[in-house]
Amino acid sequence: MSNSEDKAKIRCSNYAMKKAYKHWANNDNDTALKYCSLAIKINPQNAAAYALRGSMYNYKDWHKRAFRDLNKALSLGLNDEDVYFELGYAHLLCEEYSEAVNNFSNALTLNPNSFILWFFRGCTFDDMDLYDKAIPDLTIALSLNRNDTNTLERLSNAYLSRGNRYLKAGKNLEAIDDFTNATESVDFIVKAYEGRAAAYTNLGRVDEATADIAKAKYIREEEEHSKMNSHG
Numbered sequence: 001m002s003n004s005e006d007k008a009k010i011r012c013s014n015y016a017m018k019k020a021y022k023h024w025a026n027n028d029n030d031t032a033l034k035y036c037s038l039a040i041k042i043n044p045q046n047a048a049a050y051a052l053r054g055s056m057y058n059y060k061d062w063h064k065r066a067f068r069d070l071n072k073a074l075s076l077g078l079n080d081e082d083v084y085f086e087l088g089y090a091h092l093l094c095e096e097y098s099e100a101v102n103n104f105s106n107a108l109t110l111n112p113n114s115f116i117l118w119f120f121r122g123c124t125f126d127d128m129d130l131y132d133k134a135i136p137d138l139t140i141a142l143s144l145n146r147n148d149t150n151t152l153e154r155l156s157n158a159y160l161s162r163g164n165r166y167l168k169a170g171k172n173l174e175a176i177d178d179f180t181n182a183t184e185s186v187d188f189i190v191k192a193y194e195g196r197a198a199a200y201t202n203l204g205r206v207d208e209a210t211a212d213i214a215k216a217k218y219i220r221e222e223e224e225h226s227k228m229n230s231h232g
Helices: 003-025 029-042 047-059 063-075 081-093 097-110 115-127 131-144 149-168 172-182 189-202 206-231
Strands: none
Touching: 003 029, 003 047, 029 047, 047 063, 047 081, 063 081, 081 097, 081 115, 097 115, 115 131, 115 149, 131 149, 149 172, 149 189, 172 189, 189 206
C-alpha cells in the first residue's frame, strides 16, 4: 500500500470520527457507534475511535466490549486520562476492584486535580473496606468540590466504618475522632453519635456518652415524626 493510500485512509477514518463525535455530542450514541466502527474498519490503528467506542460500550453496560476497545486504544499509544477512567469505571462496575484502582491511579498521574478520579478511587477503596486509603482520597475529592453531597456521604460512611473497626479493636480515642467526622452527613449522624457514645462509655466518660445517646434519640424521633407527617 502506497503512502498516499495510507494518508487517504487516515483522512477518511478521521472524517468518520468527526461524524461520530457530532452524533455523540447530540446523544445519538447508536449512530456514533456506527461511525466509530466505520473509522476502525477504514483505519484499524485509529486509537481515538477505539477510545470513544469503548466509552459508549461502557454507557450501554457492555463492559467486555469496553475492555477490549479501551485496552486497544492504550496499546496504540493513547495515554489518556479518560481512557483510564473508563477502564477503571468498567472494572468497578464489574467489582474488579484492584483493576479499577490501578486504572484510576494511572489517570491521576495524568491529572491529579480531577475531582471525579479522586472520588471514584476513594469509592473503590471504600467498597474494598480499605478505609485508611478511602478517607484521604475522598477528602481530596471533597476539597475539589465542597458542594458534592455524594462525596460527603461516602466520606462519612468511610469514617463511620473505620470508627466501628477502631471501636471493636479497643482504640476508643481513634474511634471518637472518626465518629465525630461521620456526623457531618445527616445520613450517618445517628449511628455516629451512637458509636461515639459507646467509645465514651468504654473510656468512662459517662456524661459525654449520655449526651450523645440523647442526641441520637432526638434525631431518630424527629426523623420518625417527619415521616409520619409526610404520610399523613
